[in-house]
Amino acid sequence: MFSGIVEETGKVVKIEKEGTNIHFSLNCSFVNELKIDQSMSHNGVCLTVVDVKKDSYTVTAVQETLEKSNLGLLKEGDEVNLERSMKPDSLLDGHIVQGHVDQTAICTNVEELEGSWYYTFEYDKSKGNITVEKGSVSVNGVSLTVVNSMDDTFQVAIIPFTHEVTNFHTFKVGTVVNLEFDVIGKYIQKIVNQYLGSLNIN
Numbered sequence: 001m002f003s004g005i006v007e008e009t010g011k012v013v014k015i016e017k018e019g020t021n022i023h024f025s026l027n028c029s030f031v032n033e034l035k036i037d038q039s040m041s042h043n044g045v046c047l048t049v050v051d052v053k054k055d056s057y058t059v060t061a062v063q064e065t066l067e068k069s070n071l072g073l074l075k076e077g078d079e080v081n082l083e084r085s086m087k088p089d090s091l092l093d094g095h096i097v098q099g100h101v102d103q104t105a106i107c108t109n110v111e112e113l114e115g116s117w118y119y120t121f122e123y124d125k126s127k128g129n130i131t132v133e134k135g136s137v138s139v140n141g142v143s144l145t146v147v148n149s150m151d152d153t154f155q156v157a158i159i160p161f162t163h164e165v166t167n168f169h170t171f172k173v174g175t176v177v178n179l180e181f182d183v184i185g186k187y188i189q190k191i192v193n194q195y196l197g198s199l200n201i202n
Contacts, residue, residue: 002041002083002097004136004143006166009079010042013056018190020063024074025054028082040101041083043167044141044178046099056158061148070140070176079167081141094141094158095136096183103127107175108153117158118147119171121179125152129181130189142166 010028017023024042034057038049048060049083066072074080091140104125121139123129131137131146133155144156163169171177 002046002099002141004044004083004095004097004138004141004159005085006081006083006142006162008082008165009167010067012074012076012078012080014058015074015076020066021060022066022072023050023060024071024128025051025056025058026080027081030084031055031057039142041085041097042056042080043070044097044099044138044180045071045101046085060194065101067180068103070104073176075174079170081147083141084098095138097138097141097143097180098183099141099144100180101178102129102181102186103179104176105179107173107177115160117163117168118151118155119158119168120148120155121177122153123179127188128193129179130185131181132185135185136180136182138178140167141180142168 008028009024012024013027014025015022034049034052039046040049040182045065049057050060051058061071062163062164065196103123105121107119108122109120111118131149133146135146135148137146139156146154148155
């Protein structure tokens with residue numbers, strides 16, 4: 001379980017394919033604190049640490065994860081948003097993020113204001129996911145508030161701190177990002193859909 005508060009960005013130092021899996025090795029400032037079998041969020045995807053060396057650690061993404069996320073697009077040198085799982089006594093500064101990416105989205109616009117940025121994202125609404133005005137959404141593992149929510153697009157406002165600490169500063173039009181929609185909203189949507197389905201409305 002995560003909060004969507006990114007600790008820092010790590011850098012991809014090695015990518016190795018093995019069958020349909022991909023092993024990603026990254027470095028970050030807290031490598032020496034990591035342990036094998038530890039869960040970490042990578043661009044919002046929960047992955048397990050499978051190896052730890054002096055200057056890097058390794059995680060493995062399976063085909064299902066690669067198909068639903070942007071991890072398969074990573075290249076050596078890319079920045080990845082990192083967050084270790086929450087401790088039971090941690091303050092929930094963001095919102096409940098499971099690390100289970102629902103789908104990807106494409107950045108369609110970046111608008112720089114005086115000290116902040118608006119990013120617009122478009123996603124495939126046929127997958128059944130929705131955003132709600134002033135609701136929560138995770139973009140590449142970053143807990144954010146939705147603004148200008150539409151059927152298949154939404155915007156988020158980014159402050160300078162988030163812009164610098166996360167990989168948002170690398171986003172441009174065409175960048176593919178991972179989305180995890182609010183878990184409470186997903187439960188409500190499923191219940192409503194099941195209810196409407198039980199009515200057999202043609």
